[in-house]
Amino acid sequence: MSAVASVKGFSALARILRHVVLLVTGALILIPFLWMISLSIKAPGEIFHASFSVWPVQFYGIENYEKALSEAPLLRYMGNGLMVCGLILALQILLCAPCAYALAKLRFFGRDLVFGMVLAGLILPHQVLSLPLFILGYKLAILNTYAALILPYVVSPFGIFLFRQFFKTIPDDVVHAARLDGLSELAIVWKVMVPMALPAVIAFAIFSVVGHWNDLFWPLIAVRDQSLMPPPLGILVFKNEEAGSDYGPLMAASTLVxxxxxxAFLAAQRWFVEGLTGGAVKQ
Known part of the structure; x- marks a missing residue:
């Protein structure tokens, strides 16, 4: 009985430690966001006060958010980000789904080599390609256009890998039945595979939109026209040219972005987790 009690005590202690680690990690992640929201509702003199309080002594949120929306074209930046992220995601799915289907369900010479190149693309930072992409954009005369923000991202190694792993979990009998019904390979991709892999599509969509919505490095190189800037680059311009040291409106703009x-993540988190774990099976 003492051994059983000790095992139960150890299990209870392990659960407590696990929850403590999760709570501390979650707090460390949330503190910057809490600080950002707190600064967005404080008066300028209170932001640099020696003592920090979450709730301001003088609520200055209305003024800060009005400045964020009026002193810089924030809505235009967010509209640019929405359009760029939407087009990138649509083109990525359009290209990645057939590629993933070919790697998962078709047999052809060099398939393993192609998949190896996809895996190599996963570990290659996109910043490494910034110089050749810039030169290519200059040669094609697409710099300082929406095309410069979209075209470098239309092929996603991560998207191909994620879809391929999920497609591998779909039985081959489903594909054979679709072929017997007279569907072409492309029709199988869009009418059978993609609908069955909807959780993976949603998970990839979240990764793609978040990554490109927050991207600052490539837009900083590719565009100069303020009317083309996505949200992170627009906020940078807002800080330098308009707000200066007035961090209240800057934090308000960051909160809105x-x-x-x-x-979107809170609404789709269930499908996000399912999409990431759905392809995690032994092949």
């Missing part, structure tokens, strides 16, 4: 992503 982060808010759509937070809402």
């Amino acid at each position: 982060v808010l759509p992503l937070t809402i």
Whole structure:
């Protein structure tokens, strides 16, 4: 009985430690966001006060958010980000789904080599390609256009890998039945595979939209026209040219930019987790 009690005590202690680690990690992640929201509702003199409080002594949120929306074209930046992220995601799915289907369900010479190149693309930072992409954009005369923000991302190694892993979990009998019904390979991709892999599509969509919505490095190189700037680059211009040291409106603008992503993730988190774990099976 003492051995059983000790095992139960150890299990209870392990659960407590696990929850403590999760709570501490979650707090460390949330503190910057809490600080950002707190600064967005504080008066300028209170932001640099020696003592920090979450709730301001003088609520200054209305003024800060009005400045964020009026002193810089924030809505234009967010519209640019929405359009760029939407087009990138649509083109990525359009290209990645057939590629993943070919790697998962078709047999052809060099398939393993192609998949190896996809895996190599996963570990290659996109910043490494910034110089050749810039030169290519200059040769094609697409710099300082929406095309410069979209075209470098239309092929996603991560998207191909994620879809391929999920497609591998779909039985081959489903594909054979679709072929017997007279469907072409492309029709099988869009009418059978992609609908069955909807969780993976949603998970990839979240990764893609978050990554490109928050991207600052490549837009900083590719565009100069303020009317083309996505949200992170637009906020940078807002800080330098308009707000200066007035960090209240800057934090308000940052909060407005982060808010759509937070809402989208909370709405789709169940499919997000299912999409990431659905392909995690032994092949």
